[in-house]
Amino acid sequence: MIFYAHSGQDWEGKSDWQSLSDHLRQTAELAGKSGDKIGLGAVARLAGLLHDLGKYNADFQNKLAGEAVAVNHSTAGAKIVEEIVENADMVQKLCAKIIQYCILGHHAGLPDYSASAAEKGRSLEQRLKYFYEEEGKDLSPQWQKEIYPSLEGLALSQPLMAALRTSTYKGVDLSFIIRMVFSCLIDADRRNTQEFCEQKERESYRSLAEILPDLLQSYQSFMASMRQAAEKTDSSANQKLNTLRNKILDTVLAKASQAKSFYTLNVPTGGGKTLTSLGFALRHAKTHNLERIIYALPFTSIIDQTAEIFKKLLGEDNVLEHHSNFALPEKGEGGEKQQQSRERLKAAMEDWNAPLIVTSNVQLFESLYAAKASTARKLKNIANSLIILDEAQTIPLPLLAPCVRALDSLVRLFGCTVVLCTATQPALDEAHMVAERKIAALPLAGKELAPDPQELAEELHRATIEFAGEMSNDALIAALAESEQGLIIVNSRKHAYELYEQAKKAGVTGLIHLTTRQAAIHRKQIIAEIRSKLKQGRPCRVIATSLVEAGVDFDFPRVWRAEAGLDSVLQAAGRCNREGLRPREQSIVTVFEAEKSYSVPYDIKKQAKILETLIAEYGDKLYSPKAIETYFSKTYWSDELDAKNIIREDLKVLNLHYPLRQIGEKFQMIESGMEPVIIAGIDDKVTEIIGQMSVEAISSGALARQLQPYIVQIPPKARAKLIVNSHVKFMARELRGDQFAVLTATGLYNKERGLLWEEADYLTLEQSIY
Numbered sequence: 001m002i003f004y005a006h007s008g009q010d011w012e013g014k015s016d017w018q019s020l021s022d023h024l025r026q027t028a029e030l031a032g033k034s035g036d037k038i039g040l041g042a043v044a045r046l047a048g049l050l051h052d053l054g055k056y057n058a059d060f061q062n063k064l065a066g067e068a069v070a071v072n073h074s075t076a077g078a079k080i081v082e083e084i085v086e087n088a089d090m091v092q093k094l095c096a097k098i099i100q101y102c103i104l105g106h107h108a109g110l111p112d113y114s115a116s117a118a119e120k121g122r123s124l125e126q127r128l129k130y131f132y133e134e135e136g137k138d139l140s141p142q143w144q145k146e147i148y149p150s151l152e153g154l155a156l157s158q159p160l161m162a163a164l165r166t167s168t169y170k171g172v173d174l175s176f177i178i179r180m181v182f183s184c185l186i187d188a189d190r191r192n193t194q195e196f197c198e199q200k201e202r203e204s205y206r207s208l209a210e211i212l213p214d215l216l217q218s219y220q221s222f223m224a225s226m227r228q229a230a231e232k233t234d235s236s237a238n239q240k241l242n243t244l245r246n247k248i249l250d251t252v253l254a255k256a257s258q259a260k261s262f263y264t265l266n267v268p269t270g271g272g273k274t275l276t277s278l279g280f281a282l283r284h285a286k287t288h289n290l291e292r293i294i295y296a297l298p299f300t301s302i303i304d305q306t307a308e309i310f311k312k313l314l315g316e317d318n319v320l321e322h323h324s325n326f327a328l329p330e331k332g333e334g335g336e337k338q339q340q341s342r343e344r345l346k347a348a349m350e351d352w353n354a355p356l357i358v359t360s361n362v363q364l365f366e367s368l369y370a371a372k373a374s375t376a377r378k379l380k381n382i383a384n385s386l387i388i389l390d391e392a393q394t395i396p397l398p399l400l401a402p403c404v405r406a407l408d409s410l411v412r413l414f415g416c417t418v419v420l421c422t423a424t425q426p427a428l429d430e431a432h433m434v435a436e437r438k439i440a441a442l443p444l445a446g447k448e449l450a451p452d453p454q455e456l457a458e459e460l461h462r463a464t465i466e467f468a469g470e471m472s473n474d475a476l477i478a479a480l481a482e483s484e485q486g487l488i489i490v491n492s493r494k495h496a497y498e499l500y501e502q503a504k505k506a507g508v509t510g511l512i513h514l515t516t517r518q519a520a521i522h523r524k525q526i527i528a529e530i531r532s533k534l535k536q537g538r539p540c541r542v543i544a545t546s547l548v549e550a551g552v553d554f555d556f557p558r559v560w561r562a563e564a565g566l567d568s569v570l571q572a573a574g575r576c577n578r579e580g581l582r583p584r585e586q587s588i589v590t591v592f593e594a595e596k597s598y599s600v601p602y603d604i605k606k607q608a609k610i611l612e613t614l615i616a617e618y619g620d621k622l623y624s625p626k627a628i629e630t631y632f633s634k635t636y637w638s639d640e641l642d643a644k645n646i647i648r649e650d651l652k653v654l655n656l657h658y659p660l661r662q663i664g665e666k667f668q669m670i671e672s673g674m675e676p677v678i679i680a681g682i683d684d685k686v687t688e689i690i691g692q693m694s695v696e697a698i699s700s701g702a703l704a705r706q707l708q709p710y711i712v713q714i715p716p717k718a719r720a721k722l723i724v725n726s727h728v729k730f731m732a733r734e735l736r737g738d739q740f741a742v743l744t745a746t747g748l749y750n751k752e753r754g755l756l757w758e759e760a761d762y763l764t765l766e767q768s769i770y
Contacts, residue, residue, distance in 0.1 A: 003056050003142065006196055007064045017064075018196045020055050021146040027051065030188035035181065037291075038383045038414050039157025044184035047099045049149055050077030051106050051185055056140040076139050077103040078124075079131040084149055091161075092154050097656045098174075100124060102182040106189060110182060110371040110660040122661075163412050169405055169439075171651040175658050176409040179368070183379035187351055190377065205320070208285060208292050208355035215314050215355075216282050222313050223249070223275065241580050244459050245272040251451045252276050256283030260290075262411055262442050265421040266453045266625065268460035269574025274306060274390070277421050278313075280449065281386045284417060294357045294387045296364045298394035301552055304524055306390070307358040320354035322363055352378040361395065362669045368406045369646070371664030383414035392420040393567045396669060397603075397635070398643030401440040404428065405647055408442060419449070423574060424567040425625070427632035440641045453625045461623050463559070463576040463587040465569065467615070471592040476560060477503045479590075484510070485533075485540045486558040489572050493517050493545060495562070495598045497753065500543045510539025514548060517754025519679050521709040523547070525751070530554060548575065555579050559589045563600065565607025566614065566631040570623060610634045674713035677728055677757075678742045679749050686710045693732035693740055700739055707740070712749075718757040722748075 005023035008016030028048035035044030054060070054073030063069050078100040085096040104111050104124055115123045156164070160177070167173045195201055230242035248271050255263075256279075265280075267273040281293045295310070297303045307321040364387075370376040387410070389395075395403050410416040420428070427433075429444040450456060471479075476499060480486045490496050493515045500513040510533070514526050527548075533540035534555055546564075548554065549571035555578035561569055569591055577587035594600070600608070610631060611622075618627040644666045651658060680690060689706050692698050719741060722728040727745035730738050749755045 001061075001140075001142065003061060003140070003146075004064055005052060005055055006193060011065075020052065023192060023196070024049050024052060024147055026192045027185075027188045030192060031184045034184040034187060034380050038180055038380065039160040040177065040181050040184065042153045042155060043095045043098055044181050044188075046081065046095075046149060046154060047077075047102045047181055047185045048188050049147060050081055050099070051103045051189060053077035053080055053143055053147070054139065056143040057138050058140070059138060074104055074107055075127050075131050079128055081149070082128060084151065085154075088151055088154075091156065092151055094654075094656070095154050095156065098178050098181055100128070101178050101656075101658075101660065102185045105182060105371065105660075106185055106373060109373055110178070110376070110664065112659040112661045113657040114659070160413060167412070169408075169647070169651070171653050171656075171658070172405050172647060173409050173413055174654065174656060175651055175660065175663075176368070176406070176413065178656075178658070178660065179370075179376055179379055180383065180414065182373075183376050183381075186373045186377045187380060190350075205318070205354040209289065211318055211355060212282065212286050215318065216286065218314055219279055219282055223279070238579070238581070241270070244456075245276075248272060248450055248456070249276045249279065252280050252449045253283060255449050256280050257287045258284075260284075260288055260411070260415060260417045261447065262407075262444055263417065263419045263447045263449050264425055264444055265419055265449045266425040266456075267421075267423060267450050268457055268623070269423045269571075270462065270578045270580065271423075271450075271456060271460050273421055273423070274309065275313075277388050277390070277419060278310065280419065281388060285386055288417070290384055290386050290415075290417070292352070292355055292357060292381065292385045294352075294359065294364065294382065294385050295390065296359050296361050296387065297390045298361050299391075299547060300360065300520060301523060301527060301547055302390070303358055303360060305527075305553065310356065310358060314356065318355055320352070320357045322352070322357060322359045350374065350377055352381040361389070365395075365399070365403050365406065365669055366667060368410075369402065369664055369667035371661040382410065383416065386417045386419070388419045388421055390421045392422045393424050393426045393632075395426075397639045397641060399646070399667070399669060400636070401642035402644075402646035402667065404440045404442060420444075424570050424628050425453075426567075427629045427636065433636070437636055437641065439647060440636065457623050457625055460580075462578070462580045462582075462584055463573045463589045464585055465573060465589045465591065465620070465622060468590050468592045470595070471560075471590075472595055473499050473502050476592070477506050477508060479558075479560065480541050480543075481506070481508045483541070483558040484537075485556050486560070487542045487544065487548070487554065487556040487572075487575055488560045489544055489546060489548060490562045490594060490598075491545070491564065491600055491604055492598060493754075495594060496543050496545050497756070500753075503541070503543065508541060510541045512540065512542045513753060514542060514544040515754060516545065516547060517712060517756070518751065519682060519710050519712055519754075521682060522751045522754075524709075527552065553578065555581075557582055557587060561589060561591050562594050563591060563608040564604055564611075565635065566611045566622060566628065568604075568607070569611065570628070573623070606638065607635060610638070673716070675716050675719045676711045676713055676741065677719060677722070677755065678707055678740060679710050679712060679746075679755065680742050680744065681746045682710055690731060690740075690742060693736055696735060700736055703740070712755045714755065714757050722757060 003020040004014065004017045005020040006018040010016045028045045031048035032041045032045030035041040052073060054076035057071060057073065059069050060071040060073055063071055081096045081099050085092050101110055101124060104127060111122055111124045113124045115126050164170055164173055227246065230238065248267060252265065265273055265277055267276070284290065285293060295306060297306060307319060311319045367375050367378055407418050411418055428440065428442045430438065430441040431445055433441040476488060480488060480503065488499065490499065496513065496515045497517065500511060503511055512526060512530060514523065518526065530540060530542060546568060549568060554575045556576055559572055559576040561572040573589045576589050614622060614627055614631055618624065621627060646663055646667055680686060689703060693703060719728060723741070727743065727748060728741050729744050731740045731742045743749060748757065
């Protein structure tokens with residue numbers, strides 16, 4: 001009997017079906033080839049060879065032929081590898097356990113080890129224990145004649161073993177080794193299946209090594225033209241700033257040949273750190289033959305901005321942009337070449353097989369801890385990369401320790417270099433962490449790329465910070481009206497909107513409201529509008545939330561910031577006199593307390609209190625590296641840095657009894673407690689996507705990705721009220737369930753204000769019509 005892995009079109013002769021032995025061998029070869037690059041080739045190869053062993057089953061073959069029968073085919077290979085290593089050495093048994101996690105998870109996702117942590121019947125322990133009582137009794141012995149699994153060479157590479165022996169967190173490292181093998185297996189299995197089904201190899205990006213000479217030439221030409229343009233400026237302030245930027249650039253590029261490791265790039269706002277870090281990345285990648293550059297940022301607003309810069313500089317075809325608000329071009333748009341480009345982009349978003357990736361912190365870190373197969377697929381392509389974490393201080397404190405440990409494993413085990421790039425460098429160096437906080441520490445001593453950070457802080461300090469105490473809305477509006485251009489940053493969408501409405505009623509002109517009440521597609525347009533007004537010198541008075549702080553290149557003469565931590569205050573100051581064209585003394589950042597009616601979130605209040613303790617000690621030097629270091633040290637001491645217990649006690653030992661599914665589910669970087677509402681009617685594209693919800697052939701995942709730019713997140717009670725009042729409707733509910741909540745009362749939303757869910761009770765009949 002011939003056993004098959006996948007069916008074809010020839011249902012009678014099965015001439016175009018893929019044999020199971022071919023699929024297993026081909027998957028093993030692909031997985032092993034990926035694993036070889038990270039010292040896990042033999043482990044990944046054996047995982048690939050055994051992953052679908054459960055398809056040697058008559059019921060599964062009947063299922064391929066069209067019978068409606070349920071078959072679990074992912075346990076057999078995990079059980080057989082356990083038997084193969086029964087008399088093997090400890091290292092081979094360790095490798096076998098790694099393989100078991102991966103085979104058991106290659107469809108449903110990585111399992112928990114124990115039944116206590118897992119859903120009943122889903123744990124690794126239970127599935128192996130009851131294998132022969134359940135699906136194992138039907139496993140055909142024919143696999144033994146077609147597949148010849150061998151223990152020869154089954155081991156972790158010597159560098160990996162050496163790193164494990166010296167590791168403080170051996171279990172954490174092993175959990176990432178499991179995930180890396182899992183990624184190799186998932187990618188190999190999916191790729192082999194796809195290429196069999198489509199009968200063609202997938203379209204891929206060119207490798208970084210192949211295009212790096214051209215990228216370096218483009219970068220050098222661009223920077224040279226910028227220097228020439230800067231030399232022609234008449235402004236002494238501009239000349240001074242450009243001289244300083246050139247000094248930073250030259251110093252950083254001179255260090256690009258240093259060893260793969262952790263580095264910091266501590267450059268105040270306006271110092272040119274985005275282009276400088278890119279130059280370092282290109283040169284460092286050339287020196288060490290790195291496979292890709294990954295640029296991770298915290299907010300979609302600056303991801304858009306950074307991706308546009310890189311695409312303009314290095315070519316659109318060389319940059320993959322991947323984050324929640326990035327939508328693929330429509331299927332069917334353009335000619336054959338455009339469709340090939342779309343398919344290549346879609347595939348690269350799944351596995352990150354691209355030379356330069358601009359992504360979000362959420363995508364990066366949630367992928368590293370993912371149990372879900374589709375999310376974890378990209379991990380093998382994170383290895384041997386240069387990772388730049390821009391605005392590193394924005395990593396959420398409750399997840400700081402697991403994020404740091406993940407980065408540490410990538411550097412020590414998987415050949416990565418990590419650059420922590422920010423204007424307010426968090427105090428993550430081991431030297432600054434007390435023993436109880438070492439779990440969130442990194443070896444950063446002597447790893448600064450920029451010239452003297454203290455000197456840079458003095459040179460690039462362009463604004464004066466003042467503390468005003470409580471300011472009413474009326475006082476804020478009066479102050480804003482006195483400045484042709486000004487920015488007010490508050491701590492809530494409610495405060496921003498009410499302040500904006502009061503300012504409008506007061507007759508203040510040039511007002512712009514910018515918060516996450518507005519859909520991402522509108523926020524992007526509004527940010528472009530603000531830049532244009534600032535550049536042209538037109539009235540521009542912006543009332544916003546903190547989304548404008550990190551990385552958004554605004555330059556206002558006056559900024560007001562509601563009470564916050566030092567990092568937020570300094571980021572707000574980075575939007576004031578950014579280009580240094582005005583005297584520092586006239587560029588004022590006013591820190592104020594909002595009216596008592598606006599509650600301040602607990603975390604922000606606590607960080608503001610820590611800032612208060614620094615004022616007496618540092619006075620007008622709050623921008624200094626020492627003040628920033630002190631602030632973060634106090635913040636880390638007062639906060640739980642692993643609030644979700646991701647780095648558990650069972651992850652600190654070598655027994656491999658790990659709750660990997662549980663960890664993957666708990667590790668979420670964004671827990672807003674909000675629920676999405678899709679804003680209908682913004683443009684023709686969203687109307688078309690909503691219309692496609694009733695088309696069964698289009699997956700919900702594909703629809704969700706395309707809808708991200710049109711979504712506003714609101715409180716659950718507010719959404720429930722909108723649904724009860726028929727202002728929001730679940731579209732195609734019989735097919736999609738409660739996945740897609742669409743705003744039908746379009747009068748509740750416009751570009752200027754965003755979504756005003758509070759006004760749902762006051763809609764006129766005309767506003768309620770969709």
